[in-house]
Amino acid sequence: MKPILQILLVLVLAAAANAKEIKLLNVSYDPTRELYQDYNAAFAKYWKAKTGDDVVVSQSHGGSGKQALSVINGLEADVVTLALAYDIDAIAQHGRLLPADWQKRLPNDSAPYTSTIVFLVRKGNPKRINDWDDVVKPGVVAVTPNPKTSGGARWAYLAAWAYALDKYGHDDGKARNFVKRLYKNVPVLDSGARGSTTTFVERGIGDVLLAWENEAHLAIREFGADKFEIVTPPLSILAEPSVAVVDKVAQKHGTAEVAKAYLEYLYSDEGQEIAAKNFYRPRNEKIAARYAANFSRLKLVTLEQEFGSWAKAQKTHFADGGTFDQIYQPE
Amino acid sequence: MKMKTTDMKLKQLMIVTLACLPAGFSALAADGTDTNSPGSSQVAPAPSVEAVEIEALKKEVQELSQKVQNLERQRELEQPAAPDTNQEQIQALDQQVRILERQRELDQENAAALAKTQPRLSLGANGFSLSSADTNFVVALHGVLQADSRTFQKNDNVPGNSSILLRRARPILSGTVFRDFDFLFIPDFGNGTPGAASAATTPSIYDAYVNYRYSPALQIQAGKFKTPIGLEQLQADVNTTFNERSLVTDLVPNRDLGFELHGDIAGGVVSYAAGIFNGVGDARNSSNIGFEDNREFDGRLFVLPFKRTELTALQNLGVGISGGWGEGSITNTLGLPASTGGASSSAGYFTDGQQQFFAYTNGVLADRVHWRLSPQAYYYYGPLSLMGEYVLSDQDVRNGSRSASLRNTAWEVTGGWVLTGEDATFNGVTPKHPFDPRTGQWGAVQVVGRYADLDIDNAAFPFFANPAVSASEAKAWSVGLNWYLNRNILVKASFSRTSFEGGGTSAASAPGSVTSHPEEVFFTRVQLGF
Numbered sequence: 001m002k003p004i005l006q007i008l009l010v011l012v013l014a015a016a017a018n019a020k021e022i023k024l025l026n027v028s029y030d031p032t033r034e035l036y037q038d039y040n041a042a043f044a045k046y047w048k049a050k051t052g053d054d055v056v057v058s059q060s061h062g063g064s065g066k067q068a069l070s071v072i073n074g075l076e077a078d079v080v081t082l083a084l085a086y087d088i089d090a091i092a093q094h095g096r097l098l099p100a101d102w103q104k105r106l107p108n109d110s111a112p113y114t115s116t117i118v119f120l121v122r123k124g125n126p127k128r129i130n131d132w133d134d135v136v137k138p139g140v141v142a143v144t145p146n147p148k149t150s151g152g153a154r155w156a157y158l159a160a161w162a163y164a165l166d167k168y169g170h171d172d173g174k175a176r177n178f179v180k181r182l183y184k185n186v187p188v189l190d191s192g193a194r195g196s197t198t199t200f201v202e203r204g205i206g207d208v209l210l211a212w213e214n215e216a217h218l219a220i221r222e223f224g225a226d227k228f229e230i231v232t233p234p235l236s237i238l239a240e241p242s243v244a245v246v247d248k249v250a251q252k253h254g255t256a257e258v259a260k261a262y263l264e265y266l267y268s269d270e271g272q273e274i275a276a277k278n279f280y281r282p283r284n285e286k287i288a289a290r291y292a293a294n295f296s297r298l299k300l301v302t303l304e305q306e307f308g309s310w311a312k313a314q315k316t317h318f319a320d321g322g323t324f325d326q327i328y329q330p331e
Numbered sequence: 332m333k334m335k336t337t338d339m340k341l342k343q344l345m346i347v348t349l350a351c352l353p354a355g356f357s358a359l360a361a362d363g364t365d366t367n368s369p370g371s372s373q374v375a376p377a378p379s380v381e382a383v384e385i386e387a388l389k390k391e392v393q394e395l396s397q398k399v400q401n402l403e404r405q406r407e408l409e410q411p412a413a414p415d416t417n418q419e420q421i422q423a424l425d426q427q428v429r430i431l432e433r434q435r436e437l438d439q440e441n442a443a444a445l446a447k448t449q450p451r452l453s454l455g456a457n458g459f460s461l462s463s464a465d466t467n468f469v470v471a472l473h474g475v476l477q478a479d480s481r482t483f484q485k486n487d488n489v490p491g492n493s494s495i496l497l498r499r500a501r502p503i504l505s506g507t508v509f510r511d512f513d514f515l516f517i518p519d520f521g522n523g524t525p526g527a528a529s530a531a532t533t534p535s536i537y538d539a540y541v542n543y544r545y546s547p548a549l550q551i552q553a554g555k556f557k558t559p560i561g562l563e564q565l566q567a568d569v570n571t572t573f574n575e576r577s578l579v580t581d582l583v584p585n586r587d588l589g590f591e592l593h594g595d596i597a598g599g600v601v602s603y604a605a606g607i608f609n610g611v612g613d614a615r616n617s618s619n620i621g622f623e624d625n626r627e628f629d630g631r632l633f634v635l636p637f638k639r640t641e642l643t644a645l646q647n648l649g650v651g652i653s654g655g656w657g658e659g660s661i662t663n664t665l666g667l668p669a670s671t672g673g674a675s676s677s678a679g680y681f682t683d684g685q686q687q688f689f690a691y692t693n694g695v696l697a698d699r700v701h702w703r704l705s706p707q708a709y710y711y712y713g714p715l716s717l718m719g720e721y722v723l724s725d726q727d728v729r730n731g732s733r734s735a736s737l738r739n740t741a742w743e744v745t746g747g748w749v750l751t752g753e754d755a756t757f758n759g760v761t762p763k764h765p766f767d768p769r770t771g772q773w774g775a776v777q778v779v780g781r782y783a784d785l786d787i788d789n790a791a792f793p794f795f796a797n798p799a800v801s802a803s804e805a806k807a808w809s810v811g812l813n814w815y816l817n818r819n820i821l822v823k824a825s826f827s828r829t830s831f832e833g834g835g836t837s838a839a840s841a842p843g844s845v846t847s848h849p850e851e852v853f854f855t856r857v858q859l860g861f
């Protein structure tokens with residue numbers, strides 16, 4: 001064997017001997033399973049090429065609020081990728097596992113992709129549900145998870161509320177009545193978005209599912225366009241799922257560097273493309289343009305416009321004794 | 332109901348229509364004659380009353396006809412609608428059923444999730460325990476109760492002799508906090524406490540420690556607990572083969588205060604322990620406080636070399652060695668052996684019957700170095716059990732200006748066979764068929780035998796012990812029957828004979844009264860352990 005080959009072999013063996021296997025736990029919300037399966041594989045490949053280390057990312061999914069509570073109670077997440085910023089705020093506030101200003105650490109307030117709430121209806125749309133007004137009609141059965149535990153459900157609730165504000169000239173009383181009528185049509189509250197998809201798609205309950213846009217597309221992809229169709233209401237809300245490194249856990253595990261890189265890579269072209277392929281709206285405009293056909297155009301209001309902040313919305317609507325508790329009467 | 336109403340209206344209209352038609356047509360005929368007359372005036376005459384009536388009737392007929400047509404059309408529309416209504420009702424019911432099923436499904440999921448977060452309560456043969464859902468916090472309550480009898484062939488007027496006694500009455504509180512910190516607390520409310528005078532009845536703390544468990548192989552313990560010397564002594568009180576441990580245990584410490592690093596390596600193939608203690612005399616149970624500046628270092632290594640091999644016959648063969656070294660001072664009042672079976676201030680060694688056969692002379696003190704060495708082994712295979720141990724206890728003593736280093740030694744071999752076929756283990760026997768005479772189940776029965784010898788250094792006589800009353804050697808053999816009714820209840824019966832060399836001068840109290848003749852004692856025990 002030539003000396004140069006021998007040297008190369010030694011270098012390769014030395015690099016292999018030094019390679020580490022790094023384990024990360026990504027605690028996420030319900031409908032991101034498919035997104036992060038694809039993304040984890042891409043990131044592992046990227047990280048291996050960059051550092052020579054193997055990264056194995058485990059995923060945990062559930063209702064966003066429940067997942068945040070699990071992390072606060074000791075689930076050792078290196079990163080969290082939850083449905084809304086408030087749930088990560090809760091981890092910062094109650095678990096003291098990351099700084100309160102975590103949103104400033106990544107672009108777009110640490111929300112690398114967005115989504116919205118659309119309607120998934122049965123093929124042919126037999127109840128002719130085209131707008132929020134149709135969802136609240138008597139006799140319509142709607143399916144949505146529990147806003148107390150599900151981030152998607154909170155976005156759906158606020159989308160309906162925002163629509164009603166728009167319709168009734170920002171009359172909060174009428175908006176409240178509108179949302180009350182909506183939840184009168186909801187007979188089952190699952191704890192997470194995936195559970196509600198099961199209720200609607202597999203259990204055959206309801207006329208309309210208030211769904212994450214990506215979840216609606218995945219349901220059609222999996223169960224067939226001959227069974228369901230997506231209805232995009234003229235107005236909905238801009239949902240901004242957020243991501244953060246859980247500093248104390250990552251430091252304890254010695255994974256802070258790779259956890260940070262893991263989230264940063266979501267903003268890369270490859271990360272954005274994977275998000276778009278999984279029906280999340282990418283932040284990157286070029287990639288968004290390339291996948292524009294996947295996403296219907298509609299008026300998207302923001303949380304800040306209509307509700308001020310997550311803290312305020314949470315306190316008013318979803319905290320114990322809040323508006324949701326007042327208007328929802330389980331049968 | 333709606334259909335019936337519609338039909339009735341239709342019928343009424345038809346009747347009215349038919350009733351009106353003849354009158355209408357006759358009036359129409361009369362009127363027509365006048366109207367079509369060629370000689371009629373150019374000025375239109377005023378309509379006659381009949382003509383007006385005819386027009387009204389015509390109009391009425393047209394209206395009725397229209398109504399009939401409308402009703403017929405309505406009925407046509409309503410008739411095919413009936414099956415649709417039924418279909419909708421069926422669909423609505425189907426939805427209700429699905430909703431109820433899903434709600435039940437979610438309720439079950441929620442109940443299962445809730446159960447995972449609830450504390451767990453356990454009550455069974457292993458005692459009572461309460462743990463957090465994640466088992467990071469556990470509190471367990473166990474207990475030992477031993478009701479014994481000792482019947483001596485010859486009563487030697489020794490307290491505790493030939494009596495029925497509560498040998499041990501120990502509630503055991505154990506648990507875990509924050510996953511890795513274990514604790515154990517065992518007080519004793521029984522009588523005949525080793526290390527104390529036989530008449531002592533004061534409750535005392537036997538074990539009280541906290542153990543940090545980094546891993547099974549690396550643990551550190553602090554408090555009061557058994558020192559890592561000996562083998563028989565380290566066996567739990569509920570699992571000893573005979574009522575009382577053998578002569579060999581006279582030479583090892585009972586419990587002491589200290590810190591110990593210990594662990595099991597390779598799944599228990601190797602066990603180690605090393606600790607620093609206050610240091611106590613042979614068979615002594617430490618008090619809860621000590622003022623000595625000196626310390627004792629004890630350690631033990633025990634190996635089960637075949638534990639993880641396919642050689643099942645050798646998997647429970649264990650060999651080990653333990654020992655300790657300590658330097659004390661004459662102020663250490665606990666440096667000499669326990670006073671069990673003798674006068675309260677008389678340190679010495681005692682028989683299976685818990686009678687003192689050797690006593691140091693009053694004024695003898697422990698001095699300087701005390702070291703011990705104990706090779707040991709056990710073997711369990713099926714119903715067979717064998718255990719053997721040798722102990723050397725080298726004690727520096729002083730009596731006035733005289734001092735000596737006394738090397739006392741002891742050894743023992745214990746064997747057993749479970750007649751009912753269960754496996755014998757270091758942790759006792761678990762009956763395959765727990766006692767239940769109603770179903771013809773009688774538990775497990777084990778026969779046991781033991782031989783033990785304790786030899787006192789001849790240098791102890793005459794300056795440190797009185798050769799007239801204290802024996803220089805005790806030899807004991809024992810046989811017994813153990814009846815394991817179930818995992819919690821054990822009944823024992825055994826006989827033990829101890830003969831002595833030296834001593835023998837009859838006296839009113841131990842050790843002279845004990846060594847004057849061989850000790851023959853019949854033991855029984857009813858034990859509850861959970």
